[in-house]
Amino acid sequence: GMRTHLAKLFLYIFVPFAIALLILLVGCALWIATSSKASRTTATLLKLIMPPFLQLFFVAYPLVTTVAFDSFPLYVFEDNSFLKADVQVEYGSAAYDNVVSWAVVAIVAYPVGILVIFGALLFAARDAIMNKQPTALSESIAFLHREFEPHMFWWELMEMLRRLVLVGLMVLYPRKILQLVLGTLLSAAFLLFQVQASPYVE
Helix, strand or coil: CCCCHHHHHHHHHHHHHHHHHHHHHHHHHHHHHHCCCCCCCHHHHHHHHHHHHHHHHHHHHHHHHHHHHCCCCEEECCCCEEECCEEEEECCCHHHHHHHHHHHHHHHHHHHHHHHHHHHHHHHCHHHHHCCCCCHHHHHCHHHHCCECHHHCCHHHHHHHHHHHHHHHHHHCCCHHHHHHHHHHHHHHHHHHHHHHCCECC
């Protein structure tokens, strides 16, 4: 039963959280073992745990997005339709409803949830980043903004939004030619925006 699309979806949803829990446990253990009581502050724990957390979910973001949006395209026939990702799942069946429900959970938790959380972290650290006065928070989330000019610290959110549109939303268009045309137009528009914004330090 592990070859089904639902099993794959479960794997992609829950494995990052299991790894995140492991990172938290190892980080706390290192924090206790390698620091004195005086230096054992929330700031040091944040700097230790936050970077691997962000990198983990940064990697998981496009992978889970792809698998989640694969839960919607169908092979359509005269009498019935079947899920492209798993042809054993018939449209309108209980199995199909189950797959779609978990796909919605994955989309809310990853493409939407991670985008909102990263945005909130950047917003909270915006003054420290723009004024070049590092704080524990701005240093712990440096993975998200260090490649960009201070006034363009939010650009990673644009990159994530681009991935969501091209990797996820484009899958919902049934016609491949339309996918290709829209994807090309959106990529060209994003490239133009990027050239004008010049967000990167290098």
